Amino acid sequence: ENNETQNQQYFDYLNTLQYTGLRNSDGTGTFKRSSSRLSFEKKIDGKPDNKLTADLTYNNGSSGNNSDIVNSFSYPDGSIYSPTTHVFNDGSGNSYQVTGQIDYSNKISDSKRIEFGLRSFYNNSKTNFATYSVDGNNIKTKLPLSHNYTYTEKVNAGYFNYANKI
Secondary structure, three states, X not given: OEXXXXXXXXXXXXXXXXXXXXXXXXXXXEEEEEEEEEEEEEXXXXXXXXXXXXXXXXXXXXXXXXXXXXXXXXXXXXXXXXXXXXXXXXXXXXXXXEEEEEEEEEEEEOOEEEEEEXXXXXXXXXXXXXXXXXXXXXXXXXXXOOEEEEXXXXXXXXXXXXXXXX
């Protein structure tokens, strides 16, 4: 839970106080994340420098938050400067990532080595955020600051290396 109060002062260019503001916000948020990994290693022909390795990693998570924000403004004498405003924010998101990798390495001799491998990464993320203006009857009107995003990323790579000392 997150509660915050801000006292605000608004001055003109001569540094004369024009009006004050009081902003109260009350919000909550959640965040959950988990990760799992599976690893494999096989020594070929029983040699420690001739091996095949593989890794698979899975991560996922979710989040959520909401907040009520109320702003009131008054002149320095205490009279109302402008009507009180009320905004409600509501957001959520979830994502997961998968990474897979396989590598082969073989030290053929003290002067020769061969290595190659593949790696793949996948990321999927969704974010939803809505901002509402709330009137005196508690009726919410969605504002254009709201958004819904879906993001997908795919990266695949490979490598090959041969080293030979002369």
